[in-house]
Amino acid sequence: MTNSIQEIRDADFLLVIGSNTSEAHPIIAMEMKRAVHRGATLVVVDPRAVWMTTISEHHLQIKPGSDVWLLNAMAHVIISEGLVADEFVTQQTENFESVKAAVKDYTPEAAEAFTGIAPDLLRKVARQYASTPKAGIYYTLGITEHSHGTDNVYALANLVLMTGHLGQPSSGMNPLRGQNNVQGANDAGATPVFYPGYQMVDDPKVQRHFEEAWDCELDPEPGLNLNEMMQTMGESIKGIFVMGEDIVLSEPNAHHLEAALAGVEFIAIQEPFPNETMRFANVVFPSAVFAEKDGVFTNSERRVQLVRQAVAPPGEARQDWRILSDLAKAVGLDWNYESPAEIYAEMAALTPQFKGISHERLGEIQADGMTGIQWPCPTSDHPGTVYLHGDGIMRGKGLFQAVTYRPPMEVPDKDYGLFLSTGRTLYHYNAATQTRRESGPVAKQPEAFVEIHPRDAKERNIQPGDQVRISTRRGHIDVIAIVSRQVRPGCIWTPLHFAEARANLLTNDEGDPVTGTAEFKVCAAEVTRLGEGKDLASIFRGNYYSTAGPSQ
Amino acid sequence: MSPTTQTLLVDGHVVELRPGDTILNAANRADVSIPTLCHDPRLKPVGACRTCLIEVEGARRLLPACATPATEGMKVNTESERVDRHRKTLLALYLTDHDGTQEHGQGGAPNQLASMAREVGAPTDWGQLPSKRRGSIKDDNPYILFDPDQCIACARCTRYCDEVESVTAITLAGRGSETTISTADGISLLDSTCEMCGGCIDTCPTGAMTERKAAEVQAPPESDLTKVRSTCNFCGVGCQLDLNVDPAANDGRGLVVKVTSPPVGTTSNDGNLCVKGRFAYEFINHEDRLTTPLIRDADGVLQPASWEAALAATSQGLAGVMERHGKNALAFISSSRCTVEENYLVQKLARQGYGTNNVHQCSAT
Numbered sequence: 001m002t003n004s005i006q007e008i009r010d011a012d013f014l015l016v017i018g019s020n021t022s023e024a025h026p027i028i029a030m031e032m033k034r035a036v037h038r039g040a041t042l043v044v045v046d047p048r049a050v051w052m053t054t055i056s057e058h059h060l061q062i063k064p065g066s067d068v069w070l071l072n073a074m075a076h077v078i079i080s081e082g083l084v085a086d087e088f089v090t091q092q093t094e095n096f097e098s099v100k101a102a103v104k105d106y107t108p109e110a111a112e113a114f115t116g117i118a119p120d121l122l123r124k125v126a127r128q129y130a131s132t133p134k135a136g137i138y139y140t141l142g143i144t145e146h147s148h149g150t151d152n153v154y155a156l157a158n159l160v161l162m163t164g165h166l167g168q169p170s171s172g173m174n175p176l177r178g179q180n181n182v183q184g185a186n187d188a189g190a191t192p193v194f195y196p197g198y199q200m201v202d203d204p205k206v207q208r209h210f211e212e213a214w215d216c217e218l219d220p221e222p223g224l225n226l227n228e229m230m231q232t233m234g235e236s237i238k239g240i241f242v243m244g245e246d247i248v249l250s251e252p253n254a255h256h257l258e259a260a261l262a263g264v265e266f267i268a269i270q271e272p273f274p275n276e277t278m279r280f281a282n283v284v285f286p287s288a289v290f291a292e293k294d295g296v297f298t299n300s301e302r303r304v305q306l307v308r309q310a311v312a313p314p315g316e317a318r319q320d321w322r323i324l325s326d327l328a329k330a331v332g333l334d335w336n337y338e339s340p341a342e343i344y345a346e347m348a349a350l351t352p353q354f355k356g357i358s359h360e361r362l363g364e365i366q367a368d369g370m371t372g373i374q375w376p377c378p379t380s381d382h383p384g385t386v387y388l389h390g391d392g393i394m395r396g397k398g399l400f401q402a403v404t405y406r407p408p409m410e411v412p413d414k415d416y417g418l419f420l421s422t423g424r425t426l427y428h429y430n431a432a433t434q435t436r437r438e439s440g441p442v443a444k445q446p447e448a449f450v451e452i453h454p455r456d457a458k459e460r461n462i463q464p465g466d467q468v469r470i471s472t473r474r475g476h477i478d479v480i481a482i483v484s485r486q487v488r489p490g491c492i493w494t495p496l497h498f499a500e501a502r503a504n505l506l507t508n509d510e511g512d513p514v515t516g517t518a519e520f521k522v523c524a525a526e527v528t529r530l531g532e533g534k535d536l537a538s539i540f541r542g543n544y545y546s547t548a549g550p551s552q
Numbered sequence: 553m554s555p556t557t558q559t560l561l562v563d564g565h566v567v568e569l570r571p572g573d574t575i576l577n578a579a580n581r582a583d584v585s586i587p588t589l590c591h592d593p594r595l596k597p598v599g600a601c602r603t604c605l606i607e608v609e610g611a612r613r614l615l616p617a618c619a620t621p622a623t624e625g626m627k628v629n630t631e632s633e634r635v636d637r638h639r640k641t642l643l644a645l646y647l648t649d650h651d652g653t654q655e656h657g658q659g660g661a662p663n664q665l666a667s668m669a670r671e672v673g674a675p676t677d678w679g680q681l682p683s684k685r686r687g688s689i690k691d692d693n694p695y696i697l698f699d700p701d702q703c704i705a706c707a708r709c710t711r712y713c714d715e716v717e718s719v720t721a722i723t724l725a726g727r728g729s730e731t732t733i734s735t736a737d738g739i740s741l742l743d744s745t746c747e748m749c750g751g752c753i754d755t756c757p758t759g760a761m762t763e764r765k766a767a768e769v770q771a772p773p774e775s776d777l778t779k780v781r782s783t784c785n786f787c788g789v790g791c792q793l794d795l796n797v798d799p800a801a802n803d804g805r806g807l808v809v810k811v812t813s814p815p816v817g818t819t820s821n822d823g824n825l826c827v828k829g830r831f832a833y834e835f836i837n838h839e840d841r842l843t844t845p846l847i848r849d850a851d852g853v854l855q856p857a858s859w860e861a862a863l864a865a866t867s868q869g870l871a872g873v874m875e876r877h878g879k880n881a882l883a884f885i886s887s888s889r890c891t892v893e894e895n896y897l898v899q900k901l902a903r904q905g906y907g908t909n910n911v912h913q914c915s916a917t
Binding site for chain 2: 004005006024025026027028030033034037055176177178179180181182183184185187188189190191192193195196201210214216217218219221222223224225226229233236237238239240241242243244245247250265266268271272273274278281282283284285286287289290291292293294295296297298299300301303304305306307308309310311312314315316317318319320321324325326327328330331333337340343344346347366369370371372426427429430433434435437438439440441443444537541542
């Protein structure tokens, strides 16, 4: 996020795109609700009528995968109607001409065929966004989990740059992080291309810096990203070490992955609960959960916050950092960490943006009743950074990146006639190893389901509550049908949380060419009826995504 | 202070006026404490409970500090014989409808009415005139308990549900002394639009809205629990929460008996939590937890093993792959669920220990 969470309440225009905020980020949704109650304009762009559309001024229910068309057409309107922030563009950006040329033919009228959005509405939203000073964009995986995810992000950034909505409170570009510590895991260098603090592994100066610090030789070649690891599993990848992820449940095209894991010679995992990946593991280490360890998580707004041990781990389970230290010693490395504070201090000393942060300082802030420090924080007396680009754009000039529309890797055809999208719900979390052991989520949402539009349901003779099968070219799962106008005709949606109905048996592992992120959000699927229905109201009690909906 | 600055006087302190100020806000800035029950900074003021009535010079009646705009030159007295008499009378009346000896609601939630009555020295001998307030006895939701005997109908819970969470699951129902908190038609919270964020519990001043799980295990009063401030482990918002721990429970391992949110205005979540952050902590102490290392035996079955054996097997397993196929046949998958320090160690292990940059985590997905 370039802005902070508490700035959301003061925004006057919020463009929420590819984010089911009230379910995936409920507390950020509360800030958005507060802004709307105050009089802000909320526009939601989503193929589904997610809860936030109940309080939005406009819902742009676009066709899945048509984001680039929509965003380029908005850019087209902003440019052609003279709404560009000329001074900002001239002084703080470069390469605007390329975008200007690229979006020339992306008229709202041409966009309609791809997006399904009326040209007048698109124009209105583009004008509102461009002409409201405190306008923020909020997005999540609905933008990035596409084969053109990078293009989507560039297209959004182009809007931000051409309107100058950057470097001010409540006005910026805000990806909302999905996991508690996505930001922190990347900050810490758990990526194939960066050392801690986004220092490139193929930069010789950086390499020497870390070789000296760690007293070893390092590889200048970037490694494989997660999707590449999964695709080469069992072929070139022969040994894996997994900490705290259920790859078999969470990664796309799971049948392929399961077959590939048979070709892996050694698998070690560390996990607090049994999971699907454990079926393939040679060694399993029992690990501690967050309430049993010290450390820090870094949230979406780059705020580094303490995690503190409240209870002891059960049995012989150990904290992940202890397991890693023990393993390092077992393989002959000279690691002698006594505490996470010590580990953090080592990392901070190697990374300019975290240098001013320490467990000690975070503890003092907490003792004062406040919380965390937002990086960049270069020195121990630096207060942290509330919003980015405040002193001008960090890379010097904001770079426009022209993008052109590419269709999703797989679109509906005569065999698989529906667009399938997957996502999260309020009540469960990721592989649900935690939340399916909780009474509330289980009472509200005990089983997997698919949302299907009444027209598509009728064509397939499907009644609400029927048992149905979702099939794609990669696999099939059996779920309960919720016949619902939350989804567009021709589109279905299913949650990713349920081990017995793994959405990732269905999804496409074709990735974005830049990031490798797989196309979880769009693939071609078909739904067939299996059998007699159940009473939906007794299974999904009080569900907003019910069978009822506005008649059409 | 510039000459154009507007000010008011609160108990003799000069306070700078800010746009939209109420008397309560201005007094808080001067560190003058005014008792409140129905006030929550997240909600629009309603002036319902009358505990914050104070004197304003020139005003005939006492005025509610939470709902009265502060104005230039106003002279406010928050402590006077008249204000004191009002507080004692008001709280004594509240106590006729509530058991003032109960310092805690069910499950140990603090009862501000009882503590305030004690501090003010309100009479407790005015007899009992209990209202006919009723709760929804059929509610089978696992998390939220409503105890009508503790309720003062201040409507903080229903206003929170409307104004902050915006799902409007609960409402004031009934009239007069029978006014109570209910869902529409008295259905279970599970069947309503409630998303079980528990904000009603957080905002309730008397413990009438409370954690059902803590009540079921008859948790000790919150003041006797150890509050450990930590960061939520679910989504990327990074809400701060207090794990309320009974350190002696669970054979001395300690047990999280409830999760509460830090005070409003202190952390990014502003006192709010969602269903997962506030209630999904049963997994910590779940019987399915892995408690010993496991090694797959010759028959392909995972068997319990010692730490030494599991660490040695892993060290050999990874070394064997490297010998046979080279260092880049190894892949290290870290986790955005784990701490920054743990992620740092995984990438350091991959790079320093095995010389490979094949390290990533699920943020790519």
